[in-house]
Amino acid sequence: MKLHKGTSVLRKNQFNLKKVKMSRQRILIKYGGNAMINPELQKEIAAQIFKLQQSGFEVIMVHGGGPFINKSLEKAAIKSQFIDGLRVTEPIAFAEIQKALIGEVNANLISVLNQNSLRAVGLSGKDAGMVTAVKYQHKDAEGKAVDLGLVGEITTIDPGLINVLCKEGFVPVVACIADGSDGQSYNINADTFAGKLAGAVNADQFIVLTDVDGLFLKYPDPDTIIRQLNEKEVAEHMGTTILGGMIPKIQSCVQSLKEGVKKAIILNGTQPQQITEYAIEKKEIGTTLTIK
């Protein structure tokens, strides 16, 4: 059949679009902590995500917001305690944490992203029952059970909503909270949440943004940055080189790789240009995790 010239161009474009969509790479970015507190940095992060989309990537963001939660709890005169990097979450604290993460951090982030050319959609794990959780049963170094309150462990993830949004060019921005089938809502460490979600949505790349260039062999000396680390080396460095906030970041990267993510890296979110330097310009930066 002979097609009208215009139609044939349209068909050709549609075909190309389909092809691009089918081969689109998906990047999940974890954004949190100190790299989040400066609004100017948030604008730059938005510009980086825009560049990724222009280059054909689908982008999903998971965010934390530790410093914002700390402020909210302080304001409400609720004491906050961390055990092994996890915030002990009493019900009264949970209410403030949920307000801070969904009502403040997520809402503000969405405004910044959408004022900077993106079509970002604010979510938490609760939406459409995307992420479900159970109470996390923590054990200390001696194997003794420790009650962390409403800290959750992810049980299921339904990637359907994320797939629909990404296909249409939206940027899902997900706060690290989920419901349990027991009627409780849970507070989940954002690194852990992000790594699990990266695996479940078949992300090609998982980028963890923090406030340093990567993992340093001798923290805080940036000249000792470790460019690549495999699972065996992670085990060797755990508790010696890998300390504090780096523990859940490294663990979530390894977890995501085990669940099929192709590349996992820690980059400096206070240097937002690192995102495209890594994903588009392929510069050798950050700390890359591997499982081989």
Ligand SMILES: Nc1ncnc2c1ncn2[C@@H]1O[C@H](COP(=O)(O)OP(=O)(O)O)[C@@H](O)[C@H]1O
């Ligand atoms: N070996 C290490 N190399 C780099 N940073 C380290 C290392 N060990 C511990 N850290 C700490 O981990 C921090 C990042 O974790 P965290 O503060 O939880 O980040 P975020 O707030 O971005 O979630 C760094 O600022 C640093 O203080």
Ligand SMILES: CC(=O)N[C@@H](CCC(=O)OP(=O)(O)O)C(=O)O
């Ligand atoms: C259970 C637990 O510790 N939850 C975290 C969730 C936020 C988070 O992880 O934020 P960052 O990524 O900014 O650290 C908390 O309450 O601080």
